[in-house]
Amino acid sequence: MGAWHIQNVNAYYSRHKTWIRRFQGVATYYLENYLGWYRALDRMPNIPA
DSSP: OOOOOHHHHHHHHHHHHHHHGGGTOOOGGGHHHHHHHHHHHHHOTTSOO
16 A cells, blocks of 8 residues: 555545544444445445445
């Protein structure tokens, strides 16, 4: 995997924040599951969320 530029990190974080907002808060117990779900969806952009 290549280097992460700050613009890429900020863009990823922004997309993730927008996506997770629909759940109106996430319990920290399940946060890892939500992050994994988002990462899978982000890697396959043709699948509707």
